Amino acid sequence: LRTSDPPEQILLNERQRLQLAQIAMRVRLPPRTVIYRESSTAHSVFAVADGVVKCFRELRSGKRVVGAFLFANDIFGLAENGRYTNCAQAITSVTLYRLPLPQLTVLLKHDGDMQFQFLAKVTHELRQAQRRTVVISRRDAVGRLAMFIGLMSERAAGELDDRSVVPLPMTRSDIGDYLGLSLESVSRAATALEKRGTIRFEGRHTARILDPAGFARLVAAV
Amino acid sequence: LRTSDPPEQILLNERQRLQLAQIAMRVRLPPRTVIYRESSTAHSVFAVADGVVKCFRELRSGKRVVGAFLFANDIFGLAENGRYTNCAQAITSVTLYRLPLPQLTVLLKHDGDMQFQFLAKVTHELRQAQRRTVVISRRDAVGRLAMFIGLMSERAAGELDDRSVVPLPMTRSDIGDYLGLSLESVSRAATALEKRGTIRFEGRHTARILDPAGFARLVAAV
DNA sequence: CGCCCAATTGAGGATGTTCAAACGGGGTGG
DNA sequence: CCACCCCGTTTGAACATCCTCAATTGGGCG
Numbered sequence: 423l424r425t426s427d428p429p430e431q432i433l434l435n436e437r438q439r440l441q442l443a444q445i446a447m448r449v450r451l452p453p454r455t456v457i458y459r460e461s462s463t464a465h466s467v468f469a470v471a472d473g474v475v476k477c478f479r480e481l482r483s484g485k486r487v488v489g490a491f492l493f494a495n496d497i498f499g500l501a502e503n504g505r506y507t508n509c510a511q512a513i514t515s516v517t518l519y520r521l522p523l524p525q526l527t528v529l530l531k532h533d534g535d536m537q538f539q540f541l542a543k544v545t546h547e548l549r550q551a552q553r554r555t556v557v558i559s560r561r562d563a564v565g566r567l568a569m570f571i572g573l574m575s576e577r578a579a580g581e582l583d584d585r586s587v588v589p590l591p592m593t594r595s596d597i598g599d600y601l602g603l604s605l606e607s608v609s610r611a612a613t614a615l616e617k618r619g620t621i622r623f624e625g626r627h628t629a630r631i632l633d634p635a636g637f638a639r640l641v642a643a644v
Numbered sequence: 645l646r647t648s649d650p651p652e653q654i655l656l657n658e659r660q661r662l663q664l665a666q667i668a669m670r671v672r673l674p675p676r677t678v679i680y681r682e683s684s685t686a687h688s689v690f691a692v693a694d695g696v697v698k699c700f701r702e703l704r705s706g707k708r709v710v711g712a713f714l715f716a717n718d719i720f721g722l723a724e725n726g727r728y729t730n731c732a733q734a735i736t737s738v739t740l741y742r743l744p745l746p747q748l749t750v751l752l753k754h755d756g757d758m759q760f761q762f763l764a765k766v767t768h769e770l771r772q773a774q775r776r777t778v779v780i781s782r783r784d785a786v787g788r789l790a791m792f793i794g795l796m797s798e799r800a801a802g803e804l805d806d807r808s809v810v811p812l813p814m815t816r817s818d819i820g821d822y823l824g825l826s827l828e829s830v831s832r833a834a835t836a837l838e839k840r841g842t843i844r845f846e847g848r849h850t851a852r853i854l855d856p857a858g859f860a861r862l863v864a865a866v
Numbered sequence: 867c868g869c870c871c872a873a874t875t876g877a878g879g880a881t882g883t884t885c886a887a888a889c890g891g892g893g894t895g896g
Numbered sequence: 897c898c899a900c901c902c903c904g905t906t907t908g909a910a911c912a913t914c915c916t917c918a919a920t921t922g923g924g925c926g
Contacts, residue, residue, distance in 0.1 A: 489774050489777060502767075527760075534753040537760065544770060548770045548773060555777065563881080593905090594904075595904080604884080606907085609906055784913075829914060869924105869926085870925090872922085872924100877918090879917100882912090886907105887908085890903100890904090892904105894902100
């Protein structure tokens with residue numbers, strides 16, 4: 423199966439959009455809202471219309487593992503045996519489409535094309551997860567952070583005119599939980615990148631790539 | 645969407661099996677056979693009938709990242725923009741079903757139920773990838789190896805009568821590439837587990853859990 | 867029987883983590 | 897309008913762990 427290119431774009435016709443709209447509920451949530459908890463019974467799948475969501479698991483040690491950050495047009499909330507396998511929380515204020523499972527299931531089974539788009543979406547999520555494991559395979563914190571910023575840059579490419587500006591809506595702690603680093607290491611890696619003159623942080627949630635060539639070298643040094 | 649339980653089992657009726665069989669090619673491959681390479685054009689999706697396959701990526705540094713080990717009833721070979729995103733190689737001698745993409749696509753779009761099963765499979769792969777990231781989030785090599793053996797034990801639960809025996813068909817190097825550890829660290833972790841009396845290795849490719857309670861504690865200490 | 871590759875074991879060096887303290891900015895309340 | 901407070905962030909130092917390099921052992925297969 424090949425994902426649609428660009429994979430973020432849902433390609434549905436008018437009838438399909440209408441059918442989806444009929445079962446979808448649009449919800450607006452403020453930052454930090456917990457959308458669902460791990461192990462709770464899964465009633466819906468979600469699609470991000472706007473804003474940023476994180477999916478994570480709480481470990482008994484108190485450590486948290488962020489599995490993914492989700493942006494506009496991403497889907498999340500896939501369950502296993504009727505229960506969510508992780509926790510989802512809004513990072514910014516978000517707008518979501520809530521798709522009740524029973525109705526979505528019927529719709530998908532009935533409409534092969536729509537389900538195919540859905541399949542492409544899930545495949546995309548799988549791809550993202552694999553990309554993350556490549557990032558984590560790096561030993562050095564600076565390299566990991568650079569690759570992370572690279573991922574975020576790629577993602578934001580479509581919606582910003584200035585490619586050198588990279589929005590980082592999440593906290594250092596979230597980044598650490600995603601990269602498998604302590605938040606201190608993330609912070610140190612960030613200052614290291616600044617001291618090299620590779621990037622500059624403008625506020626906590628924006629990075630500017632000052633030396634694209636050096637940055638690319640760093641990212642590619644896997 | 646909920647995965648079928650058990651998620652490994654494809655639930656198809658007779659007609660669907662026949663349709664799949666019509667487009668599938670059964671192939672037997674000896675160990676170490678490269679099934680496809682990264683970036684090569686994707687013509688087929690594969691399903692494992694028997695044996696073990698690894699999916700991995702080669703990094704420029706020479707390091708390898710194993711993204712997944714695949715066993716009977718697993719699928720692999722999902723492409724992105726028509727190209728494989730990783731390399732697949734047989735670990736043992738394997739039997740595969742090769743499903744040519746054009747025909748599979750038509751079949752899936754046409755048969756909503758079958759596609760739904762396929763979707764469940766992909767979701768399962770996604771789940772596995774997420775499970776792996778939790779394993780890697782652990783700092784200590786011994787804990788990572790223990791969790792890995794736990795994963796392999798779970799997987800083998802259905803096909804072996806003795807739950808304490810865990811087959812590990814892959815090499816230490818493969819395990820290291822999966823766990824983000826050097827093969828030396830894997831080896832040291834293995835001997836550490838033996839010295840604790842938690843497990844014992846019988847040959848290179850079999851582990852026996854001697855102290856299930858202690859083992860479970862170790863695995864749960866995440 | 868001997869070769870070859872996988873696995874083991876050891877020592878030293880590099881990197882991240884932890885614990886602890888100080889800083890900074892944004893928002894709230896006086 | 898300003899001061900204060902809170903929380904995310906930064907920085908430092910000691911410690912733990914894994915990695916790298918290197919030599920050795922062991923098992924399987926020809």
